[in-house]
Amino acid sequence: MKFEDMDVWKKSSRLSANIYKTFAQCRDYGFKDQITRSGLSIPSNIAEGYERSGNKEMINFMNYAKGSAGELRTQIYIGMEIGYIDKETGKTWIKEATEISRMLTGFMKHLQTRKER
Incomplete structure (x- = not known):
C-alpha cells in the first residue's frame, strides 16, 4: 500500500485543497x-x-499530523x-478535521500493536 491509498490522506488532502480554494482571494495574508x-x-x-x-x-x-488538525480546527x-468562514462551511471543515484526528488516532493504535516493518 502507498500513502496515496490511505483514506485519511485522501480526506486530509481534499480538505487542504478546499481551504486553499476558499482563501485564494483572501487579502489577510x-x-x-x-x-x-x-x-x-x-x-x-x-x-x-x-x-x-x-x-x-x-x-x-x-x-x-494530528497536532496540525487541532491547529486547523482552532483557526x-x-x-x-471574524467572518472569514461562513458557519456552514466552518462546521463542515471542523467535522472533517475531527474525523481526520480520529482516523489518525486509530492508525497510531494499529501501528503500536503491530510488529516493526
Whole structure:
C-alpha cells in the first residue's frame, strides 16, 4: 500500500485543497498563510511518516499530523468568529478535521500493536 491509498490522506488532502480554494482571494495574508499551512501540514506529515522506516517514526509523523488538525480546527473557529468562514462551511471543515484526528488516532493504535516493518 502507498500513502496515496490511505483514506485519511485522501480526506486530509481534499480538505487542504478546499481551504486553499476558499482563501485564494483572501487579502489577510497572515491568516491565509496560517490556515493554509496547517491544512497542508496534515496530508504532508501523513505522507512523510508513511515514507519513513519503522513504526516509531511513522507514529511521530502521524502525531504531527494530528497536532496540525487541532491547529486547523482552532483557526477555523477563529475564521468563523471574524467572518472569514461562513458557519456552514466552518462546521463542515471542523467535522472533517475531527474525523481526520480520529482516523489518525486509530492508525497510531494499529501501528503500536503491530510488529516493526
